[in-house]
Amino acid sequence: xxxxxxxxxxxxxxxxxxxxxxxxxxxxxxxxxxxxxxxxxxxxxxxxxxxxxxxxxxxxxxxxxxxxxxxxxxxxxxxxxxxxxxxxxxxxxxxxxxxxxxxxxxxxxxxxxxxxxxxxxxxxxxxxxxxxxxxxxxxxxxxxxxxxxxxxxxxxxxxxxxxxxxxxxxxxxxxxxxxxxxxxxxxxxxxxxxxxxxxxxxxxxxxxxxxxxxxxxxxxxxxxxxxxxxxxxxxxxxxxxxxxxxxxxxxxxxxxxxxxxxxxxxx
Amino acid sequence: xxxxxxxxxxxxxxxxxxxxxxxxxxxxxxxxxxxxxxxxxxxxxxxxxxxxxxxxxxxxxxxxxxxxxxxxxxxxxxxxxxxxxxxxxxxxxxxxxxxxxxxxxxxxxxxxxxxxxxxxxxxxxxxxxxxxxxxxxxxxxxxxxxxxxxxxxxxxxxxxxxxxxxxxxxxxxxxxxxxxxxxxxxxxxxxxxxxxxxxxxxxxxxxxxxxxxxxxxxxxxxxxxxxxxxxxxx
Numbered sequence: 393x394x395x396x397x398x399x400x401x402x403x404x405x406x407x408x409x410x411x412x413x414x415x416x417x418x419x420x421x422x423x424x425x426x427x428x429x430x431x432x433x434x435x436x437x438x439x440x441x442x443x444x445x446x447x448x449x450x451x452x453x454x455x456x457x458x459x460x461x462x463x464x465x466x467x468x469x470x471x472x473x474x475x476x477x478x479x480x481x482x483x484x485x486x487x488x489x490x491x492x493x494x495x496x497x498x499x500x501x502x503x504x505x506x507x508x509x510x511x512x513x514x515x516x517x518x519x520x521x522x523x524x525x526x527x528x529x530x531x532x533x534x535x536x537x538x539x540x541x542x543x544x545x546x547x548x549x550x551x552x553x554x555x556x557x558x559x560x561x562x563x564x565x566x567x568x569x570x571x572x573x574x575x576x577x578x579x580x581x582x583x584x585x586x587x588x589x590x591x592x593x594x595x596x597x598x599x600x601x602x603x604x605x606x607x608x609x610x611x612x613x614x615x616x617x618x619x620x621x622x623x624x625x626x627x628x629x630x631x632x633x634x635x636x637x638x639x640x641x642x643x644x645x646x647x648x649x650x651x652x653x654x655x656x657x658x659x
Numbered sequence: 660x661x662x663x664x665x666x667x668x669x670x671x672x673x674x675x676x677x678x679x680x681x682x683x684x685x686x687x688x689x690x691x692x693x694x695x696x697x698x699x700x701x702x703x704x705x706x707x708x709x710x711x712x713x714x715x716x717x718x719x720x721x722x723x724x725x726x727x728x729x730x731x732x733x734x735x736x737x738x739x740x741x742x743x744x745x746x747x748x749x750x751x752x753x754x755x756x757x758x759x760x761x762x763x764x765x766x767x768x769x770x771x772x773x774x775x776x777x778x779x780x781x782x783x784x785x786x787x788x789x790x791x792x793x794x795x796x797x798x799x800x801x802x803x804x805x806x807x808x809x810x811x812x813x814x815x816x817x818x819x820x821x822x823x824x825x826x827x828x829x830x831x832x833x834x835x836x837x838x839x840x841x842x843x844x845x846x847x848x849x850x851x852x853x854x855x856x857x858x859x860x861x862x863x864x865x866x867x868x869x870x871x872x873x874x875x876x877x878x879x880x881x882x883x884x885x886x887x888x889x890x891x892x893x
Contacts (some may be wrong), residue, residue: 414757414840423857445757445838446853459746460756561856568858586858614746616754 412441413621414461416452418532419559421465421604424490424579424648426641433637438628440621448531448559456480456607459614463622467604468532481607482619487629488638488649489603492536493581494594495564496522496573504573510597511544521552523572527563528555536602537575543599564590577602582643604649629653666864670872673865681866685873688846691759691833692826695766699826700819703771707778707818708804708811711786722779728772733765737832740765744836757838762846765832770822777821781814782807816885820878827874847873 421427422444431442445455449466456464457480465487466472472484494504494513502520504513517524526548527534541548556566560580567574568588576584581592606629608622628634630653638651673681710722742748744756744764755761785807793803808815830848837844839853847870854863 419856443757443838443840443843445840458748459751559856561858565855565858584858586860616746616751 420577422446450530492600525567526555665861669865670868703774707775711782734831737835761836777818
């Protein structure tokens with residue numbers, strides 16, 4: 393029996409493809425639908441079969457630290473810098489950005505659509521104690537939300553503040569169910585099918601810009617990672633084809649992401 | 660209520676058009692679960708039978724632990740298997756994380772106690788009946804286990820189907836160790852979780868109905884092939 397099991401396991405292990413690259417991405421990237429445009433183009437141009445692991449930024453960084461993925465594409469600059477500084481990654485490359493938006497019930501009891509800044513909008517929600525759903529999962533979106541709260545000197549808590557510890561879509565479902573405010577990235581919001589009574593109420597404050605960066609996992613820490621492929625993918629992601637596809641990706645006529653990678657260094 | 664009708668419609672659309680992705684993830688669901696079931700049965704059926712016929716010092720403790728393990732939280736099993744198979748874990752060199760094999764390992768751990776417990780219950784009753792006969796024939800341990808498994812196969816089928824049911828509908832563990840990678844480790848349950856996250860309830864429900872239909876089909880096929888409930892009592 394043990395022999396059979398061993399044979400079986402080794403068969404499965406050898407099935408892994410040679411040119412496959414495991415990339416941990418955030419739920420907001422996956423939910424935007426951009427992956428379905430980029431992955432076929434990547435396979436066509438470079439022959440790399442990118443396998444996406446869709447997790448929160450916190451878990452993506454953990455997967456990278458453990459060497460379980462070959463590269464990560466996340467959006468939380470401070471955590472990314474710490475990741476690279478600790479030697480887990482071989483450099484952070486900015487690829488593109490989208491923006492966060494504040495979603496809430498259509499009748500907008502806290503009147504945040506009239507606010508001047510994101511901080512003022514959150515302050516209005518806190519003062520009214522209107523229900524607010526927080527991701528609460530240490531994701532990039534959650535970290536952004538926490539930084540916004542601390543930026544206006546409010547430590548949110550109480551019945552109205554509801555951390556759900558779930559991905560973007562699940563959190564939006566919760567907000568939709570209870571008619572709550574929530575911070576979401578624009579892409580996930582536009583792609584979200586269960587909008588219910590929710591509406592986009594506030595956007596455009598530069599503090600809400602959301603920078604995505606790509607980090608290959610360091611082969612020094614984990615010799616098993618496909619570092620060559622990760623570098624090849626980095627070249628593609630910063631190249632003209634990626635720019636064309638990212639800038640050209642729209643939902644309902646709205647451009648979701650803006651490509652802002654520096655041109656790849658020659659050689 | 661509208662969502663449920665939309666879900667049923669989505670399920671029909673997926674099945675009638677034989678959607679390529681649906682076929683792929685359904686087959687992977689079956690492949691993972693049936694592999695796990697075969698391995699778990701190979702361990703649990705002899706183990707459960709052995710516990711029924713053999714008396715030893717900590718037998719009661721073993722049985723109690725086995726019963727308690729029936730309620731193993733899948734998400735905890737997933738996390739432990741993840742840590743073991745991670746590149747920085749003890750079995751990292753095998754490169755098994757985020758493969759169907761990892762999902763099979765997690766499911767084997769989840770369903771083995773369940774199958775062993777149900778087996779033990781059924782075999783205990785059968786053993787009471789066969790005890791004198793098998794002792795008087797001067798049979799060995801292996802022969803007794805073999806005879807009981809053969810003659811109790813109908814109860815064991817129930818045990819196996821219970822294991823199948825728990826494994827095919829499981830999502831917590833295989834999401835962690837499989838990673839829900841498209842074309843690699845995506846199965847019906849993780850696809851449902853994904854579509855729910857996207858707010859596409861119709862598609863999620865549609866996949867859910869396909870999953871239920873699949874479980875029903877496997878159960879019916881097993882009963883039909885085994886001609887349960889139609890003859891004899893074995």
